[in-house]
Amino acid sequence: MAFLDNRRSATWLRRMLVTTALTGVLAGGQALAQAVEPEEAAPAETPMTTGDEIVVTASRTATNGLQAPTPTQVIGAETIEKQGVTTVMEVLNQNPAFKATRSPGANATNTSSPAQATADLRALGGQRTLVLVNQSRVVPFAPASNLGVPTTTDLNLFPTLMIERVDVVTGGASALYGSDAVSGVVNLIMKKRYEGVEITGQAGISQRADYATHRLGFIAGTGFNDDRGHVVLSADYSNNDGMDDIYTRDWGREEWMIVSNSQRTVAGTPGFGQPAFILSPNVHNSLGAGGVITSNIAGLANMTFNPDGTIRPFQRGSIFGGQVMIGGEGESIIKGVAQVPDVQRLTFYGSVYYDFSESLTGYVEGGFSRSRGFLDGIAIRLASQAIARDNAFIPTQVRALLPTATASFNISRIAYDMGKNYYDIVNETPHGTVGLEGKLGGSWKWDAHVSYGVNNYSAITHDNPISANLAFAIDAVxxxxxxxxxxxxxxxxxxxxxGCQPLNLFGAGNFTAAARDYVLGEGSSKVKYDQLTAAANLVGEPFSTWAGPVSVAIGGEYRRETEKLTADAIGSANGFLTAGNAVPYGGDFNVKEGYVEVTVPLARDVPALHSLSLNGAYRYADYSTVGAQSAWKVGGTWEPIEGLNIRVARSRDIRAPAINELYSPGSNVRNAVTLVVDGVNKTANIPQNTSKGSLDVGPEYANTLTAGLAYRGTGGLRGLGFSIDYYKIKIEDAITNLSTANIASLCSSGDSYFCGLFSYGPDASTADPNDRIHTGLTAGSLNVGAFEQEGVDMTLSYATSAGFLGEGGRYSIAASGTYILHAFVDSGTGAAPVDRAGENGWTNLGSIPTFRGNLSQTIGTSGWELSLQTIFISKGVQDVTYNTLPTNTINDNRVPTVAYFNLFGKIFAGGDRKFELFWAINNLLDKDPPPTPYTILNFPTNGQYYDKVGRNFTIGARARF
Known part of the structure; x- marks a missing residue:
């Protein structure tokens, strides 16, 4: 593979693959469907079955995806095995309908949960995608964060070897499953039967000798007592050493960032007359590794400190804004910050099913998971630190130039020399279910279960700057x-x-070890989140029409969830400078709900009506927090000829507020706020809390429409399947927290509700006792946001024999794609909604590329298999609002088209393929990510869509006994 190291030598390979890339774009696709043999070909939405009846997630009454009015895609175990992934999240995030919002490779700065793996359909937030296991809820993951981090299910919980298939419902399903199924459902179907033992081991590494991965897992199962009972056990251990900072990659060393051009209106400066924002390489911090004097003092302004305390002019960049500048001395603000965190994962899962009789089965299933994430964080950043004139560490050269009347001066500094904070996050989750399944005679079946799970979260932040200690230590005399x-x-x-130890900031490396130890501390926080669920379902066919039996499903559920957060004293008081603060709180809720679903056939086996049916569902839920709520769905399927299914569905879905959105105490800060009070513009420095929860917050509501068709080939077209579905989802009363500036602006414009969030008192600056001024602000979670997304999903699958390859020769293709027509986001600030479709940057909520496609082609025989995957991301812009006003112009708003190629292979040996050697080359052409900077955190590319690691290799083996 040495020839691949030279990109110019790879030109021939690019040419060879370009046809595949174009095919992927036209097909719109991804390898989503379960791989099938040519004689058993099926479209992406029809799970394969070996005899047992399968109920798809989109309907409790339908037994295949074509019968359900809501589109369903299926990922089979073969697809997961083929890629050698350690979590199902890695495959889900290749699906164009998903966004890798919170995953280790995408959110390296997720200090509260670096190992988290979340499913996020439609880029609407993981809290709006419901994750189930065998159609039942599992305990969610709730990090120690006072709002801002959603409560979601962590996909680290489940060994991939235990997964039979994954159903993805790409439409609202609250009527069937309750809260959170707003943008869709991910249902992990676990294996209930397995005979024998399978052991998997693998290792991997990137071309740059980092991102080292190791994995060892097994699944074992057997029947007992004359096959009346079945036991299956699985365990999976994996670790990933992650990826260090941007300087480990060529694209990172280019130091791309978007810089706010603060000099654009200052005549005679380099930035004068240029756009308000500049996308540029060679962007460094403007704080200075040795400290920079920022006060305008003759002879001292813009001077930086050498390690020996002497001063020299700081080499400031040509254009600067905030804490960054183009050019000049220094390095990136995120020097030393990991691009991908270290992640360790250990998961156990098992089940026992026992047939007490032909009509009664009992089961126990559940497991334990432990994930651990390590994240290298940031260095201390001081944008404007006041230094008193009598500070004992002021160098003699500086002291001599200080004017007599100067009581203090300001410096900036980035303390690379003091190291960086780092985070150690452990997430442990035991969970289990006990249930019964039975038959009542005829078509009637029932099931009932009780499940309980606990999520134990623990976070430790090391070398975390303590704000009070830092202030004490800097003020040295x-x-x-x-x-x-x-x-x-x-x-x-x-x-x-x-115990305070004085800290010398003048010049790198001049502090003592005692001062560093005093300034930096260790924070800790813990969360215990438990969920108890009891549910029962009844499905049957009470009578038939002229077109066939009417199917009915009814059921009820009780659920109780409790959360308690504890934290150290410093973090509880918001005492850490950067991150790691968590204010303790607790809360709970319970819900009692019932549902009914009915499928009514209207026609069968008549001209142009091979089948026609209507489907409807209704759910009533009584929450202890938001009271009575209801959700419904109505739809129909029409099969004019065998294999061609036309479907439409309309649903009303809900998401009840999570515990943190209700009970989080938020964080208190104090800043100057300008507000119109009694018709007068006034400014006051007031305490404010805009990050808390609120017991007054209500549920979110979504209206979803889906319409499309799916085809499953018959006769001469056997082996072909495709679908195309239009969807439109509109979420109202979305739960959000507005900023102080947003609330003040809304109040000043005359909105009495937002004015009521402020407290008021006498204005001491006037003599009139009736004059008022704002004295504080408390604003919790609000139902003021809205989302509206409209798009088209496409899937394609085809399988055929290929005898020319040899015995068992076959070829298959599987593809899917999503084209976004609109993605409106209403932040609730009173401004007009913004259509974020085509926004490939990651600064704004709801941003999403116009088109993403994924295509997989596989050829093979009974002895080997080779698959080529193409991942396509359309061109777009950094931010759709750039260049819409004179105040937000940018020099380059373009993001180019990107295509990635992944190559997977298998070699089989032994009878029935008992032994298997597999390998993978991800990012085969070592494609660099495009510059898509996140200006808040100063990361140069969007890891939610683009690969940061580069070419990396995996090799492994499986043995089945």
Missing amino acids: RDPVSGNVVCRAALAGNPAAA
Whole structure:
């Protein structure tokens, strides 16, 4: 593979693959469907069955995807095995309908949950995608964060070897499954029967000798007591060493960032007359590794400190804004910050099913998972730190130039020399289900279960700057008695400063180890989240029409969820400078709900009406928090000829607020706020909390329409399947938290509700006792946001024999794609909704490329198999609002088209393929991610869509006994 290291040498390979790439674009696709043999070909939405009846997730009364009015895609175990992935998330996020919003490779700065793996359909947030296991809920993952991090299911819980298939319902399903099924459902179907033992081991590494991965797993099962009972056990261990900072990659060393051009209106400066924002390489921090004097003092302004304390002019870049600049000295603000965190994962899962009789089966299933994420964080950043004139560490050269009247001056500094904070997050989840399944005679079946799960979350932040300690340590003076340098607060006897060690910021490496240890601390927080669920379902055919039996499903469910967050004293008081603060709280809710679903056939086996049926469902839920709620769905399927299914569905779905959206205490800060009070524009420095939950927040509502067709080939077209579905989803009363600036603007424009969120008191600056001024702000979760997304999903599958390849020769293709027509986001600030379709950057909520496609082609025989996967992401823009106003112009808003190629292979040996050697080359052509910077965190590319690792290799083996 040495020739692949030279990109120019890979030109011939690019040419060879370009036809495949174009095919992927036209087909719109991804390898979503379960691989099938040519004689058993089926479309992506029809699960393969070996005899047992399968109920698809889109309907409790339908036994295949074509009978359900809501589109369903299926990922089979073969697809998961083929790619050698360690979690099902890795395959889901290749599906164009998903966004990798919270996953290790995408959200390296997710300090509260770096190992988290979340399913996010339609890029509407993981909290709006319901994840089930065998159609039942599992305990969610709730990190220690005071709002801002959604409560979702962590896909790390489940060993991939245990997964039979994954049903993906790409439409609302609250009527069938309740809250959270707003943008869709992911249902993991676990294996209930397995004979023998399968062991899998694999290892991998990137071309740059990082991103090392190891995995070892097994699944074992057997029948017992004359095959009346079946037991299946599985375990999976994996670890990934992650990827270090941007300087480990060529594209990272280019240091791309978007810089706010603060000089565009200043005549005579390099940025004058240019756009308000500049997308540029060679962007460095403007804070200075040794400190920079930012006060406008003659002879000192813009001076930086050498390690020996002497000063020199700081080499400032040509254009600067905020804490970054184009050019100049220094490095990126995120030097040392991991691009992909280290992740360890250990998962156990098992089940026992026992047939007490032909009409009664009992079962127990569940498991335990433990994931651990390590994340290298950021260095201390001081944008404007006041230094008192009598600070003992001020170099003699600087002190001599300070004007007599200057009581203090300001410096900036980025403390690479003090190291960086890092995060150790552990997530443990035991969970289990006990249930019964039975037959009542005829077509009637029933099931009931009780499940319980606990999510135990623990976070430790190391070398985390403590705000109060940092302030005490910086303010260093000389003790008039001893002559030693001490902290001013400690000298004054302030008990809060006990043990303070003075910190020298002037020049890199001039602090003492004692000062560093005093400034940096360790924070900890824990969350216990438990979920108890009891549910029962009854399905049958009470009578028949002229077209066939009417199917009915009814059921009820009780669910209770409880959350308790605890934290260390410093974090509880918001005392850490960067991250790791978590204010303790607790809360709970319960819900009692019932549903009914009915499928009524209207015609069968008549001209142009091979079949016609209507389907409807209704759910009533009584929440202890938001009261009575209802959801419904109505739809129909028409099969004019055998194999061609035309479907339409309309649903009303809900999402009840999560515990953190109700009970989180948020974080208190104090800043200046400008507000119109009694017709007068006033500014006051007030306490404010806009990140808390609210017991007044209500549920979200969604209206979803899907319409399309699916075809399953028959006769001469056997082996072909495709579908195309239009969808439109509109979410109203979306739960969000507005910023202080948003709330003040809405109040000042005359909105009395938002004015009521402020507290008021007498204005001491006037003599009139009736004059008022704002004195505080408390604003919790609000139902003010809205989303509306409209698009088209496409799938294609085809399988045929290929005898020319040898014995068992075959060829298959599987593809899917999603084209976004509109993706409106209403932030609730009063501004007009913004259509984020075609926005490939990651700064804004709801941003999504116009088109994503994924295509997989496989050829093979009984002895080998080779698959080529093409992942396509359409061109777009950084931000759709750029260049819409004179104040938000940018020099380059374009994001280019990107295509990735992944190559997978298998070699089989032994009878019935008992032994298998598999390998994978991901990002075969070592395609660099395009510059799509996130200006808030200063990361240069969007890992939610683009690969940051580059070419990487996996090799492994499976043995079946």
